[in-house]
Amino acid sequence: MRRASLPLWLTSAALYVFLYAPIVVVIVYSFNAARHGGPWRGFTWRWYATLLDNQDKLSAARNTLVLGGASTAVSTLLGTGLGYGLSRYDFPGKRLFSFLMYIPVVIPDIVMAVAMLMFYSLVRQWLGLFELGMTTMVLAHVTFQIPFVAIVVRSRMVGMDPAIEEAAHDLGASSLQTFLHVTLPMILPAVVAGGMLAFTLSLDDFVVSFFTTGPGASTLPILIYASVKRGITPDINALSSLIILISVIGTVLPMFLQRSPKPRGES
Amino acid sequence: MAPAQRTIEVRFGEQLTRGGQIARSAFTSGPAIAWVTVLLLLPMVGILVTSVLSRGPYGEIAPVLTTDNYKRLLGFGLLGFDPQYPIIIARSLLLAAGTTVVCLLAGFPLAFFISSLPGRAKQVALTLVVIPFWTNLLIRTYAWQLLLGPDGWLAEAASALGLVDEGSPLYPGTFAVYLGMLCAYLPFLVLPLYTSVEKIDWAIAEAASDLGADGPRVFLHAILPQVMPGMVAGMILVFIPATGQFVIPDLLGGAKTVMLGNAIQQQYGASRDWPFGAAITLVGMVVVLGGLLVQQRVARKSGQPAGEGML
């Protein structure tokens, strides 16, 4: 499309402002010296400092990181396998399963949360396991992370020149050798990018965590929600700003990773 | 001639029998598929089953088949006609539809704008749309409370214009909910829409206007069909999650804006009526599957693999 007209520029600028307004306002207010929210009273780092003393917040932060790390590890492994398998092999019912794998991508959080709850209560009845807590959250997070990792890995696989794997076999590499020495090194950036996306998803999640959490397993989003319900306090703004920062890094970094090693086979 | 000839296939340099491929699939895709099936898909069936069961006296699930839950959803409660739940369903669907429309109105200009930028700037503009997309929705939503609060300048501007009383906030209310929804879901629509907009063959639009079509008709006949796949993908990515949205109505809406999501949360929380909650959830599930099927149909018609364009 050729150059955009002025009205289009203005509309788009307004929309960008609109999209970023909440983010900006949280960050700005996190420096607001006013005690109970409200209008601007001066610049301060105070609220960030109080975060470090707050036991609840620190333990929630720890839970969030543990949750993110554990779920990312599992979902990256499973999701990479799925992305690889779907792009390389055929099996009866493949069409159906590919379709079903997209459900966690579009499903409303709450439907997924209810489904997880149902699963846990069932297992609890029969096996006595899965009291709500960290484990149940990790399992739930893995469930919605898997398709995202799979999509990233799969599109990298599809974009690879098939002749490269053929060449590996032609030169004497067995299937395992081909995977270890050729395929894996080539898709590694995508695997890492997928993992980072999964981690960000876990960090951002509220609804699923809310439904599958248990005593002592509060995460930062759950904490924030509880606080906001009582009334927004400035230290919550500080906390949120930090989370925003991490999300931004977690979004932008995978893009850089996916960009550099881009040889799509020889021409 | 050895009969093995027919069952061996070579893919990507590997020689595999049919059974070999299935084994490989089981090893690679198997764990993930098993995981999602057991933890999500089967429970979704479980929800279906639960929705026709009853609530026991202590809030547990009683194995008594009943269609009471669905009757309640349709408005036929235990004490006569109670439109509470049909209204909630209708309101949620309406909100989702309204959000979709608003996102379309905002998304089209944005998609065209990004598409008009030169190379590097395009990437930057896209990334700028993606960043809020990945930022915590809860945080972005409560931020609107700050923005719309009584001392926020938006409220002050609105009261200056006489739209609201002096000193009153712009939330909770339908307006605030729509703002929150638009903010949350706009990127969901823009990204797939942009993918289609990028691929537009402008020669067709030029030919149409050459042949005498005016602006709106050019858009309708020459451009719209071309962006259909991306547009539909985006609309589904907005409509489905919006139907079950719970946080935004909870924080920005008031008691008057109870949605599906809130209702479900109630049943699984305070009211402890899991079978009824399951029935409500089922409405959400129906929307999910319906949307996905529509997506498949549209994608197949335009020759794109379903779902590949989503991310």
Add this chain to the structure above:
Amino acid sequence: MSATTTDPPADRAEPRRSLAGAPLAIEVEGLTRRFADYTALDAVDVTIREGEFFSLLGPSGCGKTTLLRIIGGLDHADAGVVRIGGQDVRGIPAHKRPVNTVFQSYALFPHLSVRDNVAFGLRMKRVPEPDRGRRVERALELVQIGALAGRKPAQLSGGQKQRVALARALVNEPKVLLLDEPLGALDLKLRKELQVELLSLQRRLGITFVFVTHDQEEALVMSDRVAVMRAGTIEQLGEVHQLYERPRNRFVGQFLGSVNLLEGTVQASSPEELALASPVGTLRAVRRPGDPGATGKLTLAIRPEKVRLLPDFGKGENRFECLVEQVIYTGNASHYHLRCGQQRLTAEAMNDAPAVRGLQPGQRVAVELPPASLIVLED
């Protein structure tokens, strides 16, 4: 009627090399490969001799690449047998076959250096040091890219990548090297240079080369024997000069160089010759063993360089008059586009031949088609 002194050289030409009697490197029998909507290979038979430079030549879609890939184990066949060195390779996966492939897209491993790319095959088969290092160095030297050994493929030019691909394949000392249009992506000058290099490499190493190309000149320059393919079958197989001098049908005749076609009806025939009633008059053609039957409608072909332009308009066998429509100068020779009544002919003659000195469009010229130069076509 006696044979004229202008017997075509084909009968007395020395073949490029004769490898007849050499053991068979590759035997293909009845190979068939079907895809969803078309048949790529239709019961193809071919044998390739050890030490031979064999080319599969044809337009795109003719099945040449499919055949190559099946031999290499990169694709499966629906029916038929492939034997490499006498051994049936059905069921043997690509990584266990004693053949290596040079791919059209080179398919170099982007995350490995040139040296590691070349060493890959040896590493996979666990060839130990110092053997491995020595063989890699030798292969690098063979294709003259020793200086680039530390670079990554992204830093190489097309020609350099091609050499790496070659070295990577040859270092494994395969029985047969399969090349899938390896020079296709290179510019003309580079292509010609590498053609000569490849040929001398093959001679030096003595490895059997199976070379796929759509460029007939390339095939003519490098090959001992060529199989011309179309739509899944081999139209004609033979030594290069044989294919050129005696194409079996229109397709082969027109694919290798250009050819004049004269259609007519057979008037008389004997085992040694036939008479054809053609648009330019009655033509006598010499028949050879293996020629199609001489009855009814027939097409004769003659290569432009065999069409003789004569200085005088005397009467004679296979002689007639033509109008010169166009003269195209190509340096040492010229192409003459002639119209002889209903028939169009193209002749090629060296520019210093007396008969064509000063020949201009618009002039008339005497043309002779020597009987022994006329090729009887199957269609």
